[in-house]
Structures are given as structure tokens and as C-alpha cells.
Amino acid sequence: MSLSTLTKDWEPMSYGFLDASAKREIRRKMLKAVAVPxxxxxxxxxxxxxxxxxxxxxxQVSLTLINPKTTVKVIDQGADDSVNAASIRRFLxxxxxxxxxxxxxxxxxxxxxxxxxxxxxxxxxxxxLQVPNPEPLRPVQPNxxxxxxxxxxxxxxxxxxxxYEQIVRSGRVMQxxxxxxxxxxxxxxxxxxxxxxxxxxxxxxxxLTILSAGREKRIHAVPPYTRVEPLVFDDVPYKVEEHGDLTxxxxxxxxxxxxxxxxxxxxxxxxxxxxxxxxxxxxxxxxTETAFGESWYQDGxxx
Amino acid sequence: MxxxxxxxxxxxxxxxxxxxxxxxxxITEDRVAEIKKAMPYLIDRVMGEAxxxxxxxxxxxxxxxxxxLFEAVLVLRAWRTTQPRLHVAEPIGQxxxxxxxxxxxxxxxxxxxxxxxxxxxxxxxVLATEVLNGSTYAPEKVDAADKPSPAYQPSVAVWxxxxxxxxxPERDETRPExxxxxxxxxxxxxxxxxxxxxxxxxxxxxxALALGYAAMRGYGQAHPTVNELRLAEAEITVxxxxxxxxxxxxxxxxxxxxVSKKGEKLELGFAATMGWNxxxxxxxxxxxxxSKGAEKGSATEEEFYxxxxxxxxxxxxxxxxxxxxxxxxxxxxxxxxxxxxxKSPKPEPAE
Amino acid sequence: xxxAPIPSVEETRANQAFDALLGSLSRxxxxxxxxxxxxxxxxxxxxxxxxxxxxxxxxxxxxxLESGAMVxxxxxxxxVFLGTMQNAESLLSVSQGSDLYPDDGATVIVRxxxxxxxxxxxxxxxxxxxxxxxxxxxxxxxWQLRQDLIRYPMGFDLFFVxxxxxxxxxxxxxxxxx
Numbered sequence: 001m002s003l004s005t006l007t008k009d010w011e012p013m014s015y016g017f018l019d020a021s022a023k024r025e026i027r028r029k030m031l032k033a034v035a036v037p038x039x040x041x042x043x044x045x046x047x048x049x050x051x052x053x054x055x056x057x058x059x060q061v062s063l064t065l066i067n068p069k070t071t072v073k074v075i076d077q078g079a080d081d082s083v084n085a086a087s088i089r090r091f092l093x094x095x096x097x098x099x100x101x102x103x104x105x106x107x108x109x110x111x112x113x114x115x116x117x118x119x120x121x122x123x124x125x126x127x128x129l130q131v132p133n134p135e136p137l138r139p140v141q142p143n144x145x146x147x148x149x150x151x152x153x154x155x156x157x158x159x160x161x162x163x164y165e166q167i168v169r170s171g172r173v174m175q176x177x178x179x180x181x182x183x184x185x186x187x188x189x190x191x192x193x194x195x196x197x198x199x200x201x202x203x204x205x206x207x208l209t210i211l212s213a214g215r216e217k218r219i220h221a222v223p224p225y226t227r228v229e230p231l232v233f234d235d236v237p238y239k240v241e242e243h244g245d246l247t248x249x250x251x252x253x254x255x256x257x258x259x260x261x262x263x264x265x266x267x268x269x270x271x272x273x274x275x276x277x278x279x280x281x282x283x284x285x286x287x288t289e290t291a292f293g294e295s296w297y298q299d300g301x302x303x
Numbered sequence: 304m305x306x307x308x309x310x311x312x313x314x315x316x317x318x319x320x321x322x323x324x325x326x327x328x329x330i331t332e333d334r335v336a337e338i339k340k341a342m343p344y345l346i347d348r349v350m351g352e353a354x355x356x357x358x359x360x361x362x363x364x365x366x367x368x369x370x371x372l373f374e375a376v377l378v379l380r381a382w383r384t385t386q387p388r389l390h391v392a393e394p395i396g397q398x399x400x401x402x403x404x405x406x407x408x409x410x411x412x413x414x415x416x417x418x419x420x421x422x423x424x425x426x427x428x429v430l431a432t433e434v435l436n437g438s439t440y441a442p443e444k445v446d447a448a449d450k451p452s453p454a455y456q457p458s459v460a461v462w463x464x465x466x467x468x469x470x471x472p473e474r475d476e477t478r479p480e481x482x483x484x485x486x487x488x489x490x491x492x493x494x495x496x497x498x499x500x501x502x503x504x505x506x507x508x509x510x511a512l513a514l515g516y517a518a519m520r521g522y523g524q525a526h527p528t529v530n531e532l533r534l535a536e537a538e539i540t541v542x543x544x545x546x547x548x549x550x551x552x553x554x555x556x557x558x559x560x561x562v563s564k565k566g567e568k569l570e571l572g573f574a575a576t577m578g579w580n581x582x583x584x585x586x587x588x589x590x591x592x593x594s595k596g597a598e599k600g601s602a603t604e605e606e607f608y609x610x611x612x613x614x615x616x617x618x619x620x621x622x623x624x625x626x627x628x629x630x631x632x633x634x635x636x637x638x639x640x641x642x643x644x645x646k647s648p649k650p651e652p653a654e
Numbered sequence: 655x656x657x658a659p660i661p662s663v664e665e666t667r668a669n670q671a672f673d674a675l676l677g678s679l680s681r682x683x684x685x686x687x688x689x690x691x692x693x694x695x696x697x698x699x700x701x702x703x704x705x706x707x708x709x710x711x712x713x714x715x716x717x718x719l720e721s722g723a724m725v726x727x728x729x730x731x732x733x734v735f736l737g738t739m740q741n742a743e744s745l746l747s748v749s750q751g752s753d754l755y756p757d758d759g760a761t762v763i764v765r766x767x768x769x770x771x772x773x774x775x776x777x778x779x780x781x782x783x784x785x786x787x788x789x790x791x792x793x794x795x796x797w798q799l800r801q802d803l804i805r806y807p808m809g810f811d812l813f814f815v816x817x818x819x820x821x822x823x824x825x826x827x828x829x830x831x832x
Contacts, residue, residue, distance in 0.1 A: 042489035052619025176635030
């Protein structure tokens with residue numbers, strides 16, 4: 001054993017920014033997260049050159065998975081051109097040399113904040129969701145230690161009670177995004193704040209989803225072909241946002257999740273949230289041959 | 304017309320960063336050196352919160368971020384996290400600290416003496432406006448004491464323990480390389496003692512003060528008496544693979560012991576940090592003092608104050624609210640409108 | 655400021671090994687390829703001074719020690735390298751974590767022969783309906799003992815290694831002997 005076998009050459013920055021021991025820790029935790037779907041696994045969560053709350057959890061997972069052959073897509077609010085998505089994409093490619101893409105079909109790794117693309121993900125694709133708050137019980141129990149005990153006991157009574165109270169008061173469950181969902185029949189998770197529109201895309205999906213909260217230092221996962229069931233009562237069915245009939249004013253795409261754009265006259269117009277799907281729709285309309293993947297929703301209905 | 308080009312976002316963020324940096328102009332070695340020389344207490348604060356002791360890097364971080372403290376600490380921590388851990392230094396006791404200042408509010412005099420050291424405590428806080436009119440403000444010469452105060456002093460808590468006024472924490476015999484490191488493992492509760500002290504050492508000064516002050520005002524069970532406050536330099540002793548111990552230099556540290564009466568004994572709260580930062584140490588020690596038996600969810604409960612004084616996390620989350628939240632907002636709007644429609648069914652639109 | 659980053663040989667190997675581990679654990683029953691034969695690349699991808707390791711095979715020990723991991727008995731180990739298993743009892747004391755921290759359940763690596771021998775049927779997360787695999791080299795009563803021990807979400811997760819092939823069976827997988 002000599003010094004040269006124990007050490008390696010000095011590098012100004014590790015490949016993929018994170019050093020080997022940070023990656024190993026994340027790898028170990030990712031395996032545990034996959035082994036217990038929906039269960040939040042604590043990890044050290046190193047600082048990265050981005051502010052906490054800006055996707056540092058997703059970033060650490062992507063940096064661990066990435067290699068020079070990984071084609072990466074980054075979206076924020078469904079859009080590739082959102083400024084923070086652009087910033088993360090640039091960073092990922094800068095520290096890894098990995099190629100980037102805007103097309104969901106071409107991506108090996110998709111890092112996203114708040115959305116799942118409208119085209120179905122395949123078995124060979126990995127979705128990394130950025131998570132601000134990994135704890136579905138936070139609204140009923142802000143203390144992390146108590147909430148952890150509740151998960152250990154599968155004690156979701158207060159969660160159900162909260163949903164029931166909303167139905168009594170408002171006639172429906174008032175949860176917007178990050179709808180609490182039961183994973184593999186055991187752990188309730190918050191599916192990051194994706195809209196209700198996207199939660200069914202996780203149920204028995206072909207792809208692996210890893211959800212990572214950098215600031216809160218928790219990682220959880222939904223393996224492929226895993227049950228993800230929104231918490232609902234038998235007589236009050238799960239309702240996604242009523243976007244099925246909306247049409248994108250730019251692209252003409254219809255039946256997908258939309259951004260509402262308020263107009264001067266008091267009305268609203270809509271544009272498709274999955275920006276690249278919109279681009280592809282326009283390209284096709286303009287006569288460019290464009291490949292579309294099968295979409296989760298067809299004519300505004302989950303297929 | 305095609306869709307908005309994706310490169311638009313990239314150009315925008317690049318230009319906005321240029322705009323920020325252009326306000327600071329060129330950063331040179333001289334500027335960094337001047338910041339380091341002129342603002343040692345700011346450097347200390349940043350080094351403590353970053354948990355990285357390097358005055359040059361701290362000065363550079365301040366220069367690069369224009370003094371945006373949260374950004375300066377973040378850029379240092381992001382640098383620190385990629386550095387290899389080459390060695391773990393020997394633990395150091397309070398009585399081995401090379402002490403510049405050490406005062407006690409508990410006793411008029413203490414073994415080793417009250418050492419006032421450098422402080423603005425008794426200064427009159429008057430701005431030297433003449434400097435702005437071209438005069439130079441020159442600090443007056445320090446007259447050395449006839450007899451220098453001892454460089455090494457015991458802690459006040461040790462004297463109190465000898466007099467059966469206080470129970471010292473049990474000596475922790477963990478090997479230095481096995482001490483849990485909060486930068487390499489998650490903080491879980493109940494927190495390991497090492498994690499608590501490390502988190503307090505890295506705590507954001509303002510955050511520690513806000514919660515510590517809440518405890519001091521009465522939202523805590525214990526009223527602190529400053530047993531001792533110390534500004535010192537700690538010798539970094541490392542062991543060569545061949546077994547020889549040597550000093551790798553000294554770093555500035557500060558620490559506070561606060562006590563409170565509990566029954567017939569005193570209870571002890573403790574905090575220490577890298578660099579000299581008195582407000583943070585007293586606040587953090589007060590939180591530590593109050594934490595035993597604190598009610599869940601109160602400001603003095605360990606989980607509450609350790610999470611909420613984490614400056615990089617709290618400031619990051621705060622500014623993340625600037626990011627677009629169209630999707631979550633849209634999802635909430637949909638639920639609100641739908642609930643409203645259920646309450647007052649819309650009349651059929653007139654033709 | 656930064657030239658095009660190129661991963662080192664070690665980085666590439668660890669990245670590939672983890673890709674295989676994650677892929678095989680996410681899809682129990684599907685065999686993935688490690689960048690080299692045996693446990694070496696797994697050690698490289700996962701272990702460092704933060705880990706406690708039990709290692710039945712002395713030939714793996716130098717690499718384990720070089721990683722900085724601490725050697726431990728089975729109950730304290732977070733990574734358990736059982737080599738070729740002689741009897742199922744080794745599983746008895748494998749750490750299952752706690753109900754609060756199921757992640758403390760160990761990762762267990764066993765040498766087997768894949769694609770031959772007794773058939774088992776896997777179902778659960780990662781598997782669309784069910785997946786049948788043939789695996790030999792496991793001691794008698796292995797699967798029954800695993801089932802008796804695991805108290806989900808507590809439990810341990812298995813990787814079976816055969817040359818450069820790896821197959822994962824997480825604690826969430828239901829295993830039926832056919």
C-alpha cells in the first residue's frame with residue numbers, strides 16, 4: 001500500500017461535481033428508497049452550487065446517475081425554457097459533459113419541478129422530481145419526529161380526517177397539487193407538488209421515479225409497476241383538474257394540462273404546460289415531420 | 304410563428320447575472336486582501352456559518368457576492384462540500400485555548416481572572432463622520448498591562464462542578480474520527496449531541512439570535528446567566544502517519560457557557576463556533592440551555608431551533624418562492640372554482 | 655474555467671455498477687450487468703468509511719478495508735457480503751432496521767448461479783404481473799426464512815451475483831417457490 005494507490009490525482013472539480021463519498025451515500029439511500037416505495041429515507045444532502053429550495057435534491061440525484069452518455073432533459077412547470085430549468089440544465093451538462101435534449105422521447109434522465117411530461121415515459125427512462133416538502137403529514141403534523149412515528153405506525157387517520165372535513169365544508173377535497181397518495185398500499189407520500197392531473201401517471205408506470213428533497217434531506221421513490229393511489233373515499237372519486245376540454249392558444253394542442261393566461265378583458269386563455277409538446281404540435285402543423293410518443297391522456301381522458 | 308425559443312431563458316439568466324456582477328466591478332487579489340484585513344468580524348461570521356475556516360476564501364466569497372451574506376455562506380459551503388477530508392484533528396479542551404477575552408457575569412472575579420480583551424462593549428457608538436471629510440481615523444495605541452493575563456484558563460463550569468453546584472456532562476470518549484459529522488449524515492431527532500453542537504456552530508447568526516432572544520424574553524423555561532464568554536485561538540493538532548503530533552496552525556474560536564438554576568443545581572448550556580461571534584454563542588448556548596424538556600413545537604425545542612436557524616436552508620427556501628409556481632397555483636384555482644361552482648350552480652348561459 | 659469533464663475509470667465503473675444495482679432492484683427478476691465479475695464493483699459503488707460491513711469471504715476483505723468501511727458482525731453491518739451461502743441461518747441476525755428507520759435494514763449480497771436451478775415466482779413493486787426466475791446455490795429454506803423474517807417496511811434487500819450478472823430482490827418483493 002502506498003500513497004499513490006490510496007490517493008488520486010488532484011482535480012479542480014469531481015466529475016459530476018459531487019465527490020465520490022457524497023455519491024455513494026446517495027446511491028445507498030436510493031437503493032433503500034426503491035426497496036420501500038414511498039418511504040422517506042433521510043440523507044446528508046450536501047450543499048451544491050445552487051440555493052436550497054431550487055432543486056438541490058433532484059440535482060444531487062441527477063449528478064449521481066449521470067454519465068457522459070446520459071441524455072438529460074430538465075423542465076420546470078412543464079417548460080424547458082423556464083429560467084431555473086435552463087440553469088439546472090446548463091449546470092448538469094457543464095459538470096458532466098452529458099448531452100441535453102428538450103424532447104421527452106430522447107431523454108434518458110428527466111429532472112422536473114412540478115410536472116410529469118405528457119408523453120408516456122418508457123422503461124429505460126428515469127424521472128427525478130424535485131421536492132420542496134417530502135412530508136404529506138406536514139399540514140396535520142409539522143413536527144418531523146412525530147410525523148415519522150405516524151408513518152411507522154401507518155397512522156394516517158388525521159390525514160383522512162382532514163380530507164373528510166374538506167368534503168364536508170367545500171363539497172370536495174380542496175387539495176390542489178401534491179395530492180397525498182398511498183404507495184404500494186403502505187406509505188402515504190406527497191408526489192412532490194405535481195398537479196392532480198399527473199398523479200395517475202405514477203400508478204403502475206413503466207418508468208422509475210425518484211423524488212428528492214435537498215433542503216429537507218429526504219429521498220423517496222416510486223419503482224416501476226407500483227401502485228400509487230390517491231387517498232379518496234369510495235363515494236367521492238378522485239378528480240383531476242378540469243383541463244380536458246381546454247385548447248392551447250399557441251399550438252392548438254387539446255386535452256392536456258394548461259397554464260391559464262389572464263387577459264385584459266377579464267377572460268382567460270390557455271397554453272399547454274408541457275412546452276415541448278406544444279412545440280412539437282406546432283412543428284407538425286407547419287408540416288415538419290415530428291415524432292410524438294403515446295400520451296398518458298387521450299382526448300383529455302387518462303387512458 | 305414557432306414557439307418561444309428555449310434559449311430565451313438561458314440568455315436572460317446569463318444577462319441578469321452579468322448585471323449583478325457588473326455592480327461590483329473587477330475582483331482582484333488586493334480587494335480580497337483588503338476585505339480580509341478590514342472586516343475580521345464579518346469574515347468570522349461567514350466562516351462560522353459556512354463551517355469552513357479559511358479567511359482568504361471567506362473574503363473572496365464576500366467579494367464575489369457583494370456582501371450578500373447568505374450567498375457568501377452558500378458559495379463557501381458548496382466549495383467545502385467537495386473537499387476531501389484528509390485528517391481529523393485532536394479534540395481540544397477549554398483550558399487549552401489560547402484566550403484573548405474571557406468574561407463571566409456570574410462572579411465578580413473568577414479563577415484566571417476576568418480578561419476583557421478586544422470589545423466594543425463599553426465604547427460609545429458614535430460614527431466617525433470626519434473620515435468622510437478627508438480625515439483619517441487612527442485607532443489609539445493600546446497600552447499593555449503591567450502583568451499579562453494568563454493565556455490558558457480553566458472553564459468556570461469546572462470550578463462550579465468542584466463546588467457541587469453543577470454536574471458536568473460526562474466525558475465523551477468517542478474517537479475523533481468517529482465523531483458524527485452533520486455535514487455527512489442527516490440530522491435526525493432526538494439529535495446526537497455532536498450534531499446539535501455542530502448545527503449550532505453553523506447556525507445563521509440572526510436566526511440563532513431571534514430564537515435565543517425569544518427564549519430570553521420568556522418563551523423559554525430558563526433565564527441565562529453568562530457563566531463565561533470566551534474568544535480564543537485553538538491549536539489544530541494533527542498526528543502524522545508516523546505518530547508524531549504537530550500543530551497545523553491556530554484558528555479563532557468563540558464559546559459561551561450559560562447557566563440557570565434548576566433545583567439545587569445549575570444547568571449548563573453550551574455553544575461554540577469558529578471565528579469570533581459573541582451574539583451567536585450566547586444565543587445558541589441559551590437555546591441549548593432551554594432545550595431539555597422543551598415542549599414539542601416550541602422555539603426552544605431542538606428540532607424547532609436546529610431546523611429554523613439553518614441559514615443556507617432557510618434563506619434558500621425563502622428565495623425559492625420567487626420561482627414560478629404556475630402549476631401548483633393552477634391546481635389550487637381549479638379546486639377553488641370547482642368548489643364554488645358546487646355551492647352556487649351556474650345558470651345556463653343566455654343565448 | 656472548466657474543461658469538458660471526463661469521468662475517471664473508477665467513476666465510470668462505480669456509475670455503471672450502480673446503474674445495474676438500481677435497475678435490478680427497481681425491476682426484481684431482471685438480470686443486469688455489472689462492469690466486472692463478482693462483488694468488486696459493488697464495493698466500489700457503495701462502500702466508504704460511513705459503512706459497517708460484514709464479509710464472509712476473506713478475499714474481499716482487502717478491498718473492503720481500503721474503502722474505509724468498518725468491519726462488523728452481521729447484526730451491526732449495513733452491508734453483508736455472504737459469499738456462497740452454506741446455510742440459511744446467516745440471515746437470522748441481518749439488520750432489518752426499525753419501524754422509524756427502515757433504511758437501516760441491510761443490503762445483503764449473495765453469490766449464486768442465475769438462470770439455473772429451482773424456480774421462484776416474484777411479484778410486487780417493479781414487476782407488472784409476476785416474474786419467474788431460476789436461481790441455484792442458495793441453502794435450503796432460504797426463501798421461507800426470508801419470508802418469516804421480513805416485517806415490511808422493515809427488512810433487508812438482496813442482490814444475487816453470478817459473475818458479472820446481478821439480480822435484485824428488495825424486501826417489498828413477494829417470493830413464491832414453484
